[in-house]
């Protein structure tokens with residue numbers, strides 16, 4: 001993050017200073033006093049926005065260090081970053097039975113819009129409790145379905161093939177690990193899935209025909225990172241052990 005600010009500052013300074021040197025051109029064209037600085041700031045801002053993505057860790061660090069993020073900064077996530085995450089998602093292995101693209105990848109942007117959809121998803125869950133289950137989260141005032149994130153990524157499974165929902169989950173796991181590697185916060189959210197699949201909502205949001213929302217993941221710039229809670233090492237069963245000589 002520090003290097004982002006350094007890039008931004010440097011780009012602004014270079015843009016501003018460089019363009020100020022063109023003072024004669026400014027005068028000849030009869031442009032306003034502040035014109036070089038405005039152009040410089042625009043130049044600096046576009047340089048900042050198109051800076052390369054920073055990969056800060058290897059795969060194992062990303063797997064072990066990832067946490068579900070439930071507080072986001074009020075900043076949009078660049079589309080370039082979202083595209084990178086979805087590109088990582090589709091690298092997941094798929095069996096031949098699933099074909100090349102068992103999913104559709106959908107993006108919903110805008111923290112305010114998501115907050116209002118979150119209210120609707122919560123209300124839907126409150127009023128459509130399934131038999132034998134109780135979605136207690138829908139009654140907890142502090143439970144935020146989308147946690148203030150600026151974007152929701154929905155991986156939708158192709159209907160008519162039972163394997164495709166597992167394909168989507170494999171893609172989702174890739175996505176959250178890649179997000180962490182790029183310093184992007186993410187949280188896999190199951191809570192809005194019943195609402196996303198409810199009558200009319202898929203059409204309202206524009207989810208492609210023939211696909212069902214299977215995985216929903218919010219992404220954004222983390223505002224708070226919870227402390228890690230390392231899992232205990234797994235109890236491994238070594239199958240068919242070699243006989244002791």
Ligand SMILES: Cc1cc2nc3c(=O)[nH]c(=O)nc-3n(C[C@H](O)[C@H](O)[C@H](O)COP(=O)(O)O)c2cc1C
Pocket residue numbers: 066067068069070187188189190191192
């Ligand atoms: C299928 C699935 C559904 C989840 N649904 C929610 C959810 O609706 N809201 C939420 O805040 N977290 C949700 N989570 C995140 C889990 O609560 C979280 O992964 C778990 O507590 C472990 O924490 P960690 O991700 O920080 O390791 C979900 C995770 C999975 C895999």
